[in-house]
Amino acid sequence: MRIGIDLGGTKIAGIAIGDNDKVLAVARVPTPRGDYSGSITAISAMVSELADTAKSDHYSVGIGMPGSVSPITGKVQNANSTWINDRHFQTDLETALNCNVRMANDANCLAVSEAYDGAGQAAASVFGVILGTGCGGGLVIDGTAVSGRHCIGGEWGHNPLPWAEGSELPGPACWCGRKGCLETWLSGPGLANDHYARTGIQLPAEEIDFNAAAGDKDAIATLSRHLDRCGRGLAHVINIFDPEVIVLGGGLSGLNGLVDRLPAAIAPYVFADAVSIRVEAAMHGPESGVRGAARLWPQ
Template sequence: MQATKPTDLRIGVDLGGTKIEVALLDGGGSIRCRRREATPAGDYPAIVRQVAEMVRAVEAEQDVSGLPVGAGTPGAVSRLTGRMKNSNSLCLNGEALREDLSQALGREVRIANDADCFALSEAMDGAAAGAGTVFGVILGTGVGGGVVVGQRLLAGPNGIAGEWGHNPLPWPRPEWDEVPGPKGWDGRHGSIETWCCGPGMVLDHRRAGGEAQDVQAICRQAAAGDVVAQATLERWEDRLARSLAAIINVLDPDVIVLGGGLSQIDSVYEQVPLRWRDWVFSDAVETRLVRARHGDASGVRGAAWLWPLGGSRG
């Protein structure tokens, strides 16, 4: 087996609200080493310092230095100001994260939204490897998305490609009292995110008379035959199907990949494609719905893939 060249090594950083993960990938997509530490809550300078320290520690472990670094973060870099925007890690907003990390490390750092990194990882060598157009979806405490075409991340002129969660829930059902819908963190009602995220499912369940406190409990009760929990899951799957049908009608992706905690609900992969048929503007739907291959490692892997093989800095 041919040895990996130093130029085939890249570092990914997954900067989350509760943890920071740094991993070194080789040209075959294998993780050579990784570190994970708690995120300094609300302390932006400490976050920058910690990322730089973790990157250098990973390089020292492999006896290399100056490798290309990509970082996945909540929110996005504003094309207008060059500073962070739309991050639910509030201390990042308004900060020049890309420049600060580059200065701390003494090299260029590439940054993308964490959902974009997830989509890129799964398109490169994950569940959607080889597909022409991929829509990657993170379903957890929030809802995010990313678009990859020909294994290239689509950012768009506003840096918000894939932000489907901040659109209104399509084709609302009055019989389920979906208008105006829950209020999101942006002050607007009835977005896809507020309905399809984990807290949104729990809120809907409790409105229907259920007592479960989290998604896992709802799923356990549904599997045990609880009709209220079963109805909650059916409503959630229907809303997810309508939301993804709108994506198919616009983007027509080959594959939709699901990640995040709610992607572990097994019935999604059968029920959602059955339900989205009613809303997709086609006589047949060939888009595949699949579970992420790399799980919670997709964020850090996709961040590393922001750099092509060879480490070109062009």
């Protein structure tokens, strides 16, 4: 049996997969934000719960997480769940679980899952995007995630917004210490902050989306700006990697019309004489990340 855990900014999700990819158990709890020890405890308890529910004492554990484990220091780097940064997260989890653990960036896990049997199945190259509490990306080529020399392959969220307009400069401050990162524009908090800056009304992303569907002009304008910025950001990815398929996951991937309208938003910025862009919603939805985490171990 393979257990996959997805450590998100607001929730921890888990899955247990058996023979022939049969789902044996699932679990979900709120993330203990800001609490490193609490996160270790919550993940350990979830693994035990999944194993008990699936009635198995023999299993592997894969973890999808924001950021990555530095190949130089062995510590977590670049996680927007900042309380796990500069920590020996993998070692501490292995001690708590008393077993070996494999870890990968959560967007890499999503991309691997969707390339294996999801929206990117049979594609030679897949760029997986997570739009949620943060803004992550992962590149898969021939079924394998490209982590890169520093384990930051595909991390588009901390590049600046491309082709920024004057009103977008220098951009919002990011937790990473820079300004104008794509994450500050495209994440859920980024969308909410942009709406507040224009309207003076503080709403979460899902309410802005609901209001837009009901015809609210301010909400429609906010989603239009978000779409345009997302298009510019993904055009930058295409101009570098040119993936066959872009797969969207995370809470914001369900924004009204985002997936369907993105190809047209991307196209004007792509450096090609004729453009054919394929954007898909993650076929496995919220389970894509945990399924990919479970597959960090071979069957």
